[in-house]
Amino acid sequence: MLTLTDIERKEYSNIWVVAEVSSGAVQPVTHELIGAARELADARKSEVWTVAMGSDISSDAKSLFAYGADKVIVVDDARLDGIQDEVEAKALVRLINKYKPEVVLCAATVKGRALIPRVAVMANCGLTADCTGLSIDPENGDLLQTRPAFGGNILATIRCSNHRPQMATVRPRVMKAPEPDRGRQGEIISECILDTDADKVKKIIEIFHSSEATLNLSDARIIIAGGRGMKGPEGFELLKKFASRVGGAVGASRAAVDAGWIPYTHQIGQTGQTVQTTLYIACGISGQIQHLVGMQSCDVIVAIDKVPDTPMMQMADIAIVGDLFEIVPEILNELPKL
Amino acid sequence: MKIVVCIKQVPATNDAKIDPETKRIIREGLKAIMNPFDTYALEEGVRLREKLGGEVIALTMGPPKAEAVLREALAAGADRGILLSDRAFGGSDTWATSYALAKAIEKIGDVDLVICGKQAIDGDTAQVGPGISAHLNWMQAASVMAVEQVDESCITVKRMHEEGHDICKMQLPAVLTVVKDINTPRIPSLKGRLAAQKAQIPVWKPEDIGADPDKLGLNGSPTRVVKTQPPDPRQTDTIRIEGTAQECARALVRELRLRSLV
Known part of the structure; x- marks a missing residue:
């Protein structure tokens, strides 16, 4: 594979963040990535640039300086409405070739995880998914990328010495967003670089955004999850109430999803989503391995179950033995009023 | 319609045990299975063929023993299987893997649709599907939850x-x-399984797919794993709370507030 010489590699500088744009707005995960990029840029004595691509996002793009961006490249185009992997990938590769960033960070969201592997292939560079740690090797300035594999059972450190840019994705809520400094200024660079190649534009026929605030698992700080012990769809109504009270999302085990009690979009585990929240409360989930691999990296795990010795109760930091249908309403009573 | 389904053989976690010390899964000695997401990719391919006619080709890259997942795919309805296997493919990251699979898809020829599982349960990257699409310069749709409509030139899908x-x-x-x-x-079916056991499965090497040797295996992989380590073990002392519902709830909320979680 074409590798870069030392001299070619030195042409690449600055740390880029690809802004997560959905429904015409820059999403909070972008601020978290800018925070991480700021630390890398400081170590490399370089700048943080953010690329904001979308329809009607120019005004939102200006807000990114407050979080630590020095420059923001704005590609504002009506054709970027909805998820358009091919168009965005092409635009991003053009920007990479033009400005030569050293590192490109992107959110490990559904959108980012579809877009960025396409970019990495087109730009001939390496990509590490779902990094939980990013640092600069003091010896040669390479990006050291740490990521869990095999459902969180191994942590691998990955580097990409001979290719630039070095690309990585990071899940929402893994990095901490810096406090915004509203007075901070930066430079906006507007780019009109989209192709007119109409074949490669998807026709978005319908976009459905659920009105349920308890749906978005990847962006949640707290997840209240239910399993077979919820006994039916009514059980999940209780968990939705619980989740809304604590500002969390509702998760489910495969058993509950397969029983039809709650849609698949809520499934956590091997064939659902992997989550890494600050708090995970498992209600009536026995803890099959396939579920545990999807949530074992959460910071604090609470299990509520009648059966005292399930794998979930053993893994939990806090295990409550009892009837969740009695305990959860009591928890709602005890929680501080919002 | 000519459909290629990409499959990966992965270690099964179904019968894995948890290490009582670290509270993490013990990986060693697990048997190999078809990546669970790929079983849905295969089924969707077979259903589309049943509706529209054509052919489903199961494609995998791996060591010789990965042939087993192709036989499973044949039993579940694939028309034929192709195994990419050679030392030169070893050590491939997602860039090099998607390159090799894309070259094989070009070699198969006249393919209308490639279906992959969202991600493999060992690497968890979700990069190979979009990577194949980029190498081929085709369009892509990730996290598809339904195929709404297909004709000769277009496909309509629902993305999650x-x-x-x-x-x-x-x-x-x-x-x-x-x-x-x-x-x-x-x-x-039993009949399907028996037929699959007897099927001939061709093994393709880099020269069979016209691959550039510099883009294969470790050589062709921009990323290098420099270190692997077990993650920090979860704390091993579980706080157990028992009592009346109200006592349990109070104790939990107290614990959560102590940790500033609520």
């Missing part, structure tokens, strides 16, 4: 995302990555 879904129409040829919601895979 964090806050709901969308429906989009794109030109063929294209690459899809699919999630579990898309279907319920069938159980292979």
